[in-house]
Amino acid sequence: MEKIKAITAFLINLNLVDAGQIESYVDEPSIVPSGKVESEGKDNSVLLYRQSYTCTINVDKYPHSKHPAELLFAHVATWLLTHDKDRDEIAEPGIDVDVLDDSTANIEISIEFDEDVFGVEDPSGPIVLDGINYRLADPVVNYAETGEVTA
Numbered sequence: 841m842e843k844i845k846a847i848t849a850f851l852i853n854l855n856l857v858d859a860g861q862i863e864s865y866v867d868e869p870s871i872v873p874s875g876k877v878e879s880e881g882k883d884n885s886v887l888l889y890r891q892s893y894t895c896t897i898n899v900d901k902y903p904h905s906k907h908p909a910e911l912l913f914a915h916v917a918t919w920l921l922t923h924d925k926d927r928d929e930i931a932e933p934g935i936d937v938d939v940l941d942d943s944t945a946n947i948e949i950s951i952e953f954d955e956d957v958f959g960v961e962d963p964s965g966p967i968v969l970d971g972i973n974y975r976l977a978d979p980v981v982n983y984a985e986t987g988e989v990t991a
Contacts (some may be wrong), residue, residue: 841866841867841869841891841893841953842955843894843895843923843924843953843955844864844866844951844953845895846923847864847895847916847919847923847951848862848864848897850915850919851899851915852885852895852914853948854915854926854987856902856903856904856907856911856912857899857900857903857907858917860899861899861901861902862897862898862899862900863897863898863973864895864896864897864898864901865896866889866893866894866895866896866935867891867893867894867896867950868892868894868929869891869892870891870892871889871890871892871895872890872891873888873889873893874886874887874888874890874956875888875969875970877878878958880909881884883960884960884961884978885958885960885974886956886958886959886972886974887956887957887958888954888958888959888967888969888974888981889957890954890955890957891954891955892952892953892954893952893953893958893970894948894950894951894952895950895951895952895953896948896950897948897949897950898946898947898948899912899946899947899948899949900946901940901945901946902944902945902947903943903944904939904943904945905942905943905944906943906952909937909945909947910918910948910949913935916933916949916951917933918923919941920933920951922951924953926954926970927954929955931951931952932952933949933951934948934949934951935947935949935950936948936950939984957976957977958976958978959974959976959977959978960974960975960976961973961974962974962975
């Protein structure tokens with residue numbers, strides 16, 4: 841569940857709200873076993889399964905008077921355009937905004953993600969499929985380390 845980790849870290853690093861005001865969790869996780877052998881590069885790998893889940897991100901006390909909610913949504917959209925290119929259609933996040941007062945709001949963002957989980961041949965790997973030992977492949981995640989917003 842690398843995408844939920846990556847987008848949560850991205851939103852925290854924007855510093856639009858205190859990091860303690862952002863939490864994320866997984867709803868409705870599921871896996872679909874595959875076993876499809878991939879021969880990419882030097883290692884023989886296997887697609888162990890595809891996982892699907894809904895990523896829910898809660899941003900409490902978002903300071904909408906200081907940073908418009910549209911700015912937060914624009915960051916989410918651009919993150920998806922940059923880091924979620926493996927789907928046929930762009931994700932359409934669900935948004936729920938509860939305005940608390942003239943300055944703050946609680947915002948909930950829900951995004952459905954699908955991720956492939958690969959195993960790499962490893963004689964001491966803990967996963968055995970068809971008599972071959974595998975370990976989980978290192979996830980490939982692209983993090984935005986810096987960003988700039990202009991108006």
